[in-house]
Amino acid sequence: MDRFISTETLIIELLLVASLVAILVRRLRVPYTVALVLVGLVLTLQQPLELSLTPELILALLVPPLVFEAAFHINFTELRRNLPGILLLAVVGVILSTLIVGGAVSLVTPLSLPIALVFGALISATDPVAVVALFRALGAPRRLALLVEGESLLNDGTAIVLFNLVLAAALTGHFDLLNGVADFLRVSAGGVVVGLALGWIAAQIIARVDDYLIETTLTTVLAFGAYLVAERLHFSGVLAVVVAGLVNGNIGPQGMSPTTRIVLFNFWEYVAFLANSFIFLLIGLQVNVPTLLANWQPIAWAIVAVLAARSIVTYSLGWVVNRFSDPLPLRWLHVLNWGGLRGAIALALALSLPASLGPQGELVRIMAFGVVLFTLLGQSTTMRPLLRVLAIVTRNPIQMQYELRHARLMTFRAAATHLDSLYRDGFISEQAWETLRPELLRQVETIAHSVRDLQRMYPELTTEELESARRELLRAQRSALMSMRRDAIISEEAFELLASEVDTLLMSEDFMPPEPPVAHAGASAPTNDSARPKNSS
Structure with missing residues (x-):
């Protein structure tokens, strides 16, 4: 009972801190997620907290609502129009980034090549929550925001699948390329199929129900259920949630009443706010600053490798996209490059590393925390000036x-x-x-x-x-x-x-605006003069 009370107290305290930070950032031009991380760092420096930030907590409880909410609001027509570029960045880009980061890190840090590739896989998933929020606030081009958000949604699943394959190879000591490709396709395709099936079923049920409480509950079951079902079948749970959110967000609202849609959108906006608040506040509370400072050299090399890999992937694949699709302006490629933040997925995968990896596994975790902290505090806070310098968001x-x-x-x-x-x-x-x-x-x-x-x-x-x-x-x-x-x-x-x-x-x-009531027979409609206020000043 005491443990339950202490856990409940901690949750309430974190919610209070998140609320106060949200109020404060309205006055300061600091991204909300960055402010949460900074507050978490300050709190843990003042009084270290014993928190167990497990991968299950992030991947099974906090990531599904974030992924579902983002996918639910994406217009499938716009996504389909930009799907080739998004798939290139989210699939080919993650694979290239894993190889580049892994190879570079293995040359300049104590990590062996297999463990370095594990680090490359877990750090390749982008999490541009702060960037997308800034896009919405400043009114950035819709296609640019869709590219950033779409890449993040799809490369989460890709990175998790690739991470599991590379980790298995590092633990067993051998890797079969053909079987690896087959497993990659099986896990990815399985997640997509699960998401399609459950999303379509939920949309059909919602179309036959006219109760916003039931319909909101069904979408909640879908978001978490798609992840759990796919994971039980050894498929990609994150990809299942992404596809389920896309299907339900584009088909489901057609069978909803306007009241249900308003309630549903507000509900998922609130749930995503809660999940984001917990994730980034816990990141700040979990970071051990003295440990990061003691390992600043491998962290610095990891940051350089991640930035270099992101640049190579963005500009090379951007050139490929421009060959067969609507061209992406060079200024947009600069934003895509610098907007490749890392966040919850990278930390969850780092925390899930088995103890059998020993000191190398611990170094991977430290490097992952260092890279995530740099992208949040460095790249996220400089995105607004970059948008202005590139004249992507300008004041009329x-x-x-x-x-x-x-x-x-x-x-x-x-x-x-x-x-x-x-x-x-x-x-x-x-x-x-x-x-x-x-x-x-x-x-x-x-x-x-x-x-x-x-x-x-x-x-x-x-x-x-x-x-x-x-x-x-x-x-x-x-x-x-x-x-x-x-x-x-x-x-x-x-x-x-x-x-x-x-x-x-x-x-x-x-x-x-609502039409004025129809005049009764015999009543004359007011003239413009009589309708005008007496005191026009």
Whole structure:
């Protein structure tokens, strides 16, 4: 009982730390995952914690929701259009990276070639969580974000399969190339088949059920169940989850109500937030800084080898992609190269190394932690400046001008409101109020005219603003419906009907505000003059 209470207390403490970090990073321009790792490092330096970060905890509990959530939101049409390039990077790229890193590391560190190849396999899987989050925040090109995320999803499974094959060869002392290729294809294809089958079955059940609680539960069962079933059959569990998420995310929502889709998207966004928070906070808590410093030379060589292999793979395979597909700009290749972060998969595989590898296995773990820490703290934090230097994400000068004028308008209106409050509360005299108020109102009117002029010249400036405002109005309607249901003003049946109408509009890509009620016979519609507010200022 005491152990359960202590475990529960630790989980609550970690959730609290993650929440506080999430609040803090909103004010600082630091990736959330990087901040979690730094906080974990600070905590473990202040008071070392006895934590057992096992590979089962990462691979079976924390990775499936992350992989499923990412795959669930990928549009299959866009993925299929870019699939050749993604497969090259995720399959051929992982194999090349394993060979390059393994060969280089075996030359400059105490690791033998077989163990060096094991390190090359486990460190080849990319985990660009922080990079993808930055892409979304800055509005990077959709195809570039899809390439980064798609490669990460598929190369996780590839790296795990390759790691198991190379590890078996290192332990037994011999490797049969033909059998190795056959096992690679069998494990990969088996995971894909399991994911296809379970994803399709879940989508068919969801299409016949109209209950968002049941449908959300089914997707949860699918995410974890696909991994467990595939692993029990000795296939790739991660690839099974990826394919199940793709199938369910592209077929399942067709049979869902708008309410279910909103609940489902919010649920998986929250679960992915939790999984990411735990993984990267635990990484920081697990890192032994004195041990890393004591082994700085092999870690430095490993970092150099990983960066070199990533560059060779990215630019060479990028050239191949450009030969038979839509060309990738050189600037994008720079981003793909530097965005090859390492994370949870690499650490899980490093932790799963058997004790029989002895000191070499321990060195592999230390090097893996060092490389992951470098990519998170070094590459992730410099991605924003790189995007700006390469002019991939740039600020539209017209949009910037609109924001400045709009902000000035809001500040002068706020000043006028505060002036009225000061006068009303007796803090300033009527003479001061009558002197200052016309000056503020003139400023407000002048800036308001400049904002309207800009909107007339560039109508697209208000599109996003209108979209946001309309959605906020719909959310207010839904909140009012929930309050009426809670207070028993409307029945559950009426709530479901009205909430479904609002949710349909919320899920629509180009929704319009609700139509005004039809006038009764004999009633005249208001003219434009009568509909206009009396005080237009």
